[in-house]
Amino acid sequence: MSALVYDCDGVLADTERHGHLPAFNATFEEFGLPVRWSDAEYARKVKVGGGKERMKTLLTPDFVAAAGLPADPAALDGEVARWHRRKTEIYTGIIRGGAIPARPGVRRIAEAAAAAGWTLAVASTSAEPAVRSVLELAMGPELASRFAVFAGDVVRRKKPAPDIYAYAVRTLGLDPSAVVAIEDSRNGMLAALGAGLACAVTTSAYTGEEDFAGASLVVTSFGDPPPRETVTRVLHDPLGVHPGPWVELADLAAVLSAGPPPPPPWQELT
Template identity: 60%
Template sequence: MSPALIFDCDGVLADTERYGHLPAFNETFAEVGLHVRWTDEDYARYVTIGGGKERMASLLTPEFVVREGLPRDAEGQRAMIAVWHRIKTGKYTAKVAAGELPGRPGVARLVEEAAAAGWLLAVASTSAEPSVRAVLEHTVGAARAADFAVFAGDAVERKKPAPDIYLLALRGLGIDAADAVVIEDSANGLAAALAAGLTTVVTVSTYTADEDFTGAALVVSSLGDAPDELTQVISDPHRLDVGDEVRLSHLTRLISP
């Protein structure tokens, strides 16, 4: 059975949260007439909520609904959130297409190593699938992106830190958890992967650097792209002795007996 390399999207493939999702949320709020603008500090809290619809829905306190003149019934609110989210997804994917969100260091390199070695490739994310595919294609190229299985968005009801998206990925890939390595960037993502029994490497990102990554097999600043972007090791409990870059050989050691 071929091993698999499974990536989260936001914060892993690209630094999407600060430069993509946050401005897209704020532009959407302005377009639909909401008196809301999330600051960096605000978004550091909202980013811990898995899923864009869920982040928007968290605004809907009774006081906010009355103040903004929004629907008070649950069905009306769900329909409204769906419209907001479609608008936001369109704004976000436009930013990706415009090249505003460069891929994180080492992702494209590691993907090529894995593909050459016959590994399965996948993305497992609670973001909307169009957004995920746009980031993936921009980061690794359209041709290589076609080799990925994508499990995203509302494919599961429970979002991270629940393990559901990773359990779905394992079923879809037809593999056991012991045969896969996940690349995550957040404590929520790590918790989801660990609950699915998956070995997980963490590459910290803008909003997650201070989170608790207990249980990760490796924690690094990035996957690394020498000589311009070198990996800084934060935690290496398996003593992989990562140098300037995280290589496929390091990941292989994590899942090989």
């Protein structure tokens, strides 16, 4: 049985810049924390998997003292958990407001995969309520109900560790060789490859310049035919899939049929 496993942020919708970043900053303001992330700073933070983990990068001794936070590690973890719960509430409100559109082609390909009997899933390091809100935005309630969702703290180690993908594959009883993961970042790609999955990449707002050696296909988006016409640009096609102006399910099936791409001879994948 073939399977399609999407990442969430940057894949289903370009949510980092217009969803997560303003939600983090609104949370910092509500809690009186002396920080606001700029777009340039957040471009670095997105390389840290998981929202709580990004927040914890703030916790230098100087920041803890300036913010009047507890020094006890357990109490500090509790504070971060409170921030993150509120940030998730703010973020899901942004998503439900409908201001962030789904990325081109993600729903079209999921509909084709569902019709062809493929298993559908999402594997993300974001909190599960946030993931489900983006999934419903991108797919609509009916198609979203066809997806298995693996998110947040269901595994301890976040991407680029392969744990979330390995857990999804194991839970769904899938053969890794029949699964294609859709990612937008190098960390996500490394997680998928580490779990033995093929990976197709659709680059997003903060990831266009990342190194995707090891991916089976790298495109600017999946694209869509008219009337929503958005043409994809192929950035890397080591298997010779040769998608047309928009990526089709048949192209992802070809990725699986071709097997893994040749390893890059000049570097490691970690």
